[in-house]
Amino acid sequence: MQILFFPFLLLSAVFTQQVQSVVKPGSFLTPTTNSSWPSPSGLYAFGFYKQGSGYAVGIFLAGISQKTVVWTADRDKPPVPADFKLNFTRDGKLVLQSAQGVDQTRLASFPGGASSASMLDTGNFVLLNSTNQTVWQSFDYPTDTFLPTQNLSHGQVLYSSLSDTNKSTGLFRLLMQEDGWLSLYPAGTPYAPLEYGYWGAGLSGQKKNDVVLQLEDDGHLYLLNGAHAIIANMTSAGNPIKGVVYRLTIDPDGMLRLYSYDTNQNGNWTVTWSAPDNKCYPKGLCGFNGYCALNDLEVICKCLPEFESVNVEDRSSGCQRNFTAESCESDRYTMEPVLNTVWENDNYSIIISTTQDNCGEACLQDCNCEAALFKDGVCTKQRLPLRFGRRDQSDTTVTLIKVGTSTTIVDRNLPKETKKELRLDILIVSVSLLAFALVVLVISGIAVYRNRVWSYKVIANHGNTVLGEDVAPKSFTYAQLEKVTGGFKEELGRGAFGTVYKGAICVGF
Template identity: 50%
Template sequence: MAAVLIFFLFLSTFCLAKISAQQNHPNISLDSSLTPTGNSSAWLSRSGLFAFGFYKQGNGYVVGIFLAGIPQRTLVWIAKRDSPNFSSNVSLVLSSDRARLVLQQTGSPEVAIASPSERISSASMLDSGNFVLYNSDGRIIWQSFDYPTNTLLPSQRLGTGKELISSASETDDSTGIFRLSMQTDGNLVQYPIGTAPVASYSYWSSGTYGSGSNMTLNLEDDGYLYLINSSINILRNITEGGYPTHKIINLMKIDVDGIFRLYSISLDRGNQSIRWESTKNKCDPKGLCGLNGFCTRNDTVAYCKCIPGFDFVDQGNWRSGCERNFTAESCKTKGIGDKFTIMSEPGTVWEIESYKEFDAATEEDCANACLQDCNCEVAFFKDGRCGKQKLPLRFGIRSTTDSNIALVKVGVLNGSINEDKMPGNLPKSSKKEVRMDVLISGISLSIFGILILSIAVIFVYRNRKWAYTKLSPNIGVKFIEDVAPTAFTFAELEQATNEFNEEVGRGAFGTVYKGILPYSQKVVAVKRLERVLAEGEKEFQNEITVIGKTHHRNLVRLLGYCLDGIKRLLVYEYMCNGSLADVLFKPENHPCWDERIRIACDIARGILYLHEECETQIIHCDIKPQNILMDDNRCAKISDFGLAKLLNHDQTRTYTAVRGTRGYVAPEWHRKLPVTVKADVYSFGIVLLEIICCRKSVDWNTSEDQAILEEWAYDCYEAGEIHKLVGGDEVVDLRKLERMIKIAIWCIQDEPTLRPSMKKVLLMLEGTVEIPVPPCPTSFFSAV
């Protein structure tokens, strides 16, 4: 009886909420319309938090519901998600003729967004995020909450038989490859899309099988996510809730990677944080890497790899699956067995559908059986059993505990596999047998070679030892430059630079001179420091020790130093092609588009090394084109690192006076906020825009709307006119250009936590991760 009373109270509360919603939200009358451009592109809820209308995606528009009251728009519902994006000349109309919500476009048939069985009288965008259609009695006859896409909002329910389906990518909200299904048996289960609802295909389950009919998944305002049945019995608490709700919205979403997560989104800043996720193992979702690909992890990051003899279908999207990189021969081709070999991929688990299984004593026996069967494309060997099957493979994952070995048949003659470059993990039986006379000859030659090498080593050692004793002590110290920075006297560097005669640059820390080391005739750059005179000798030597331990192809190498009283000098390798500024800002030196991408990746790798990979974390604090030098091959190398602020392993931020160069300095410097590695990310974003556009970030010689590069770049991106940024005569891949612009906009976000790490930036530059639509960098309008 008590349960029945609770049920009726629940229904009463729900009905009252609906009536209140209808009374408190403005109605949208019949024949109201929206267009993608202009002032009427969406219908807002009363608070302005949610909007129903056009949302820009790629080069077109989609219709959906999104969070409009935050800096970073977030799409929470999509209409006709598998239709092509709409152009700017489309209209969304609440039509009185047919009482439907339709999209109308000249020369094209109408596309119905909602066609309820009853006649529509009006509509509302509710503050709950629910878009509803009413009949003449004011009763809801259609609502978006009944047709969820990839997101569950507070007060929304996922009913029996309903599903949430992931998006295709971070920038494409069409149907993806994962689903979260509220099954009729009471179980909430995740599957790859297109698979039967059976346990073998599931990768997450609520474990509520057989718990009652009409089960629903519910989300409360505080992030409480739970399952409840028709008897109002809460059968499973998925999250405990209790998360803040003041100026925050909590929502649940099944993400592109197949994991469903609970997010808290700040209504002030738009940044979001993950409160809960269905799994921490990002390789758990089955099919993440597509056909013939398998998922492997590096710490918490998931990567996709192809089986041997295969490459990604789309090199810019490693979830696209893999295809052969060799030409497959017909089973009827004579001598087919000689044209293939077997390559193994141990420790991988797949969906196995063998057409023949048998006992095999060894891995080699299993491999040979597959080679001799022209129908076999891959074999699996585990615990003395061999199974042969055809491709494609799916649901691949690297496992550290499973002993299964995938044996893949790979073409030898016509493909990219060369017999001379076969990997060492080939089964022994696939290699030609070694004749005994060849083996004896090989061993004899090896012994003779070792004897000759030993004599040569002894001779060279004695010769160098004699030569070393003839050198003066001062010259002898130069041999350590390959191991650690060399200590020079001031007189030596004065002689090397011809008394500091040839100035090649001037920076924030001092003047740079060209020099030639007399003992080796090596050309060097000698920086005479001016801004570190207040430091003691010990502190200076500590900094030199740290800088000397940094070795990376995208960092200018420190060769030596001088500490002579107040005279402090640094000796660097000489970069003959000047700085990146010389390359970008002189029209005759402009790099081609592919070279610009390569330069951007070089810089990103150098900064990533400073932030995460060198022994002592370094914040550069002055990333700009003048501090990026170009070597003989126009490879970009970062200079002046380590001279600004060094951090120990247990430090992540610093409060200090403004450093760096105006125009490249992150907003937090001016606001006296904690400065982290994200300050370098901001500077990189500005430099990336300069690389893209081959112009300075601030140029008052241009028109006023183009003078500030980051403002102009965002305006062009927002308007879909990014081609203006590179000039009309230059041939550029617009997809890559848009990718670069989006990366730069993310890097220059006003809020440091919104900026990606340099590792994420590099992955985005290399095209291995999707890039979501960036919000407007609000620093344009912030006081500095």
């Protein structure tokens, strides 16, 4: 099918540039006063917008009640304070400066300088040279949003934002591949559709680097090849409606959505198309060791058995174990099954023609094995963390998680800080008990010593026998004892102080 309305689009773009608002070098913006440069109709604006506790520079729909951001400059840099300035310098550079004129950040890179800048009604911000040729445009560097008249050609990527209010690079991306397929991937993964892609549209057999994504003013979203033939329609064509604007955005949840907004009704954005069909298909939505499930078509993130959420306010933070295992002995663990869950199969060992019980036992006997995936007689041993998890009732995979028994789990469910405090308490108690034992030992020693000295003194007080300084047992003659006791008037016998032997007496203590 041939496209007949391209000349109209080109004429429209030329006309738009002719009536554009022109920004000359020497102009500048500040976050609180003169904060943006609007398009001729006032629908779009380029400049500062509020983000968090500071300000970011970008393009947003200024002509509607919901000021929606469609492009952000240097999106991964932190917001700037209110004393910063966006300066279109005399030499034609677009830079972000502090109040002191330092910490300059160049927002647009191109050879030479620009003679003028314009915010177009298409949502495209352009820099022009002295012959009115475009030397830089925001359409060539998309962030998370794709607008009508914009082309997404091979190698170009849209990255989701972290959240609706934080436009930093998020977890998902939309790629126009060189083979002509439009595909969705988790950020940071190789471009391997069968392993990592979670949605795609296109037609096989296209010439390399030949296909582009296009969006029309009427909301028609399609793929066009080099012969100007539509090879894939995501939405149908229609008649443009005055006052209705469209945008295609890869949202923070990894879903690709086409939105429409009727400026005549001043209402809300409406989703007219989305992909993929299942909100749990975006891989990595629930982070490591977490899996996505649907509850009344809404996403909920669940953790593996004996795991808990790292941050309940951020589902993408994933899950972590809520116990500490002290040993890898197989009798200290059990295998906990989780049914109908799909994960990335990043195995290090495969066992075929086995049963679920044998799969679990094989993992128990392997200290390196922390989980296993069992399906159709095939067991794959896994290490943690598991990622890209989702529940799929049509999939028979059983996820087996190694969890500790009650004798293995130490300080279960206690926060890390509590565990540290507990170990410190044990140390303090141990030292205190040792010190108390030493004190008791010293007091006992003193008591025994005094008791023995007192015993010697008792004997000495009955005569003139002199005791030595040591407290070892002493020997007395019969005559000495007779003298001390007054002729044995006080008979000594077997008792507390020892035994008397005729001829020689030994007193022991």
